[in-house]
Amino acid sequence: MTEHITPPTTKPRNPYFSSGPCAKRPGWSVSNLHQAFVGRSHRSDDGRAKLAEVIERSKKILGVPADYRLGIVPASDTGAVEMALWSLLGQRPVDILAWESFGQEWVKDVLDELKLPDVRLMKAPYGSLPDLDQVDFSHDVVFLWNGTTSGVRVPNGDWIKDDRQGLTICDATSAVFAMDVAWDKLDVVTYSWQKVLGGEAQHGVIVLSPRAVERLESYQPAWPLPKLFRLVQKGKLIEGIFKGDTINTPSMLCVEDALDGLIWAESIGGLPGLIGRSEANLSAIAKWVEQSNWAGFLAQQPETRSCTSICLQIVDSWFTSLTLEEQAKFAKKLAKILEKQQVAYDIASYRAAPPGLRIWGGATVDTADIEALLPWLDWAYSTIKAEVASVA
Incomplete structure (x- = not known):
């Protein structure tokens, strides 16, 4: 069982990771x-x-x-x-x-x-x-x-x-x-x-x-x-x-x-600048996924992984042993606890997709906010898993 961990101390400056409508550009008013x-x-x-x-x-x-x-x-x-x-x-x-x-x-x-x-x-x-x-x-x-x-x-x-x-x-x-x-x-x-x-x-x-x-x-x-x-x-x-x-x-x-x-x-260099920002967001998540014991990309091949709508699935054997209905409820709780903590809004996977998370990594999202979010994902998963396991 994953150990319960304490909440991170740093939150994303901008918690908007919705896949549409998406985050405004940095500095927008x-x-x-x-x-x-x-x-x-x-x-x-x-x-x-x-x-x-x-x-x-x-x-x-x-x-x-x-x-x-x-x-x-x-x-x-x-x-x-x-x-x-x-x-x-x-x-x-x-x-x-x-x-x-x-x-x-x-x-x-x-x-x-x-x-x-x-x-x-x-x-x-x-x-x-x-x-x-x-x-x-x-x-x-x-x-x-x-x-x-x-x-x-x-x-x-x-x-x-x-x-x-x-x-x-x-x-x-x-x-x-x-x-x-x-x-x-x-x-x-x-x-x-x-x-x-x-x-x-x-x-x-x-x-x-x-x-x-x-x-x-x-x-x-x-x-x-x-x-x-x-x-x-x-x-x-x-x-x-x-x-x-x-x-x-x-x-x-x-x-x-x-x-x-x-x-x-x-102002940020046109298309190369936009692509660079999105790819940096994907890269930050990819590095985290490599070290994760519970999260993986939904996209099976690295060359097909989106740098905008970055979809994650839960690969922990404990989670995959649950029924599909139980998995869906777990994933919703995962997204909700992150929203409650005001660190990530609207990142539940699409309703027809496999249960998991969907994080927008488009060019208006700062990589620093992605990096600040990732420890919160570990905390949220650990917290919800402990709650579910204790009830079971």
Whole structure:
């Protein structure tokens, strides 16, 4: 039995480790948004200029190719993914990859709502990836770059063919701004501000390659598209969406917050600085896991471990001998005691994932806070285990 240990004396300065909405950048204050363009039309020249600034700064930081288009769309990353699926799929067979809960949601769209007839579902359990070598790139391919609820990411874009005939549609919401996304391998990329930038929710971003634009302008789906999904008018891309004209009314307060995050990102060295901060957080946890007698990564292969949504499972033989229901209750207690101590909020594993912990390690999280958290994880595990064992 693990010995009971005394609580650590140092707490994280910032206890926000939620996987969405995520921690604000270091030094953030609502006063930073005093220049928000509120009370005015987003369609005015000044309103459009704010939106266009978000677009241009985002493209520059992320290294989006010059001939790709980036636009702000409704309903967060979910809306951006839905827009892509409903607007682009149906011309070719589809390979859809799923290894966690959000990937499963896109499976439901493709199979149950769009009811596409020629679909290959390639699944893997939490902690693993499907066999990427089996993907057929004559098909359209739908996948996540990083599984937010499993902590499993694709290692790189090398598995994606350059001479693909189909489109690659990638939900990259917990990857962009923290991982080296291979833009030349991707035709559609979606994300939201609420992840690595720590921005406010409800606004999505969609990035289109020239091949995706060609599909949009040459193919009309068999089903009707609601206004919120329409990227084409009279057979031509609505270019205004990618210059600051949004489909519906955006929150200009959220836009200002996104700008604040982008300007901070530039100040720490742009994408290399953002990636470095996230990888340092993963490295700190990895060093702790190596010494732990009870915690392990949910991701089975080191090269697939996420540096943002870092998912841990409990590997102690005492814990694994419990029933699944008992494991789930234990993991919830573990997260709750950390919240009660005000050292970590919202780090319980996703409800559909194996019982454990999920710690956000995106670029807005300081490594010093991760390092301060880790001894508390040991204390919490020891404390809850002692309580459970004494009752048993």
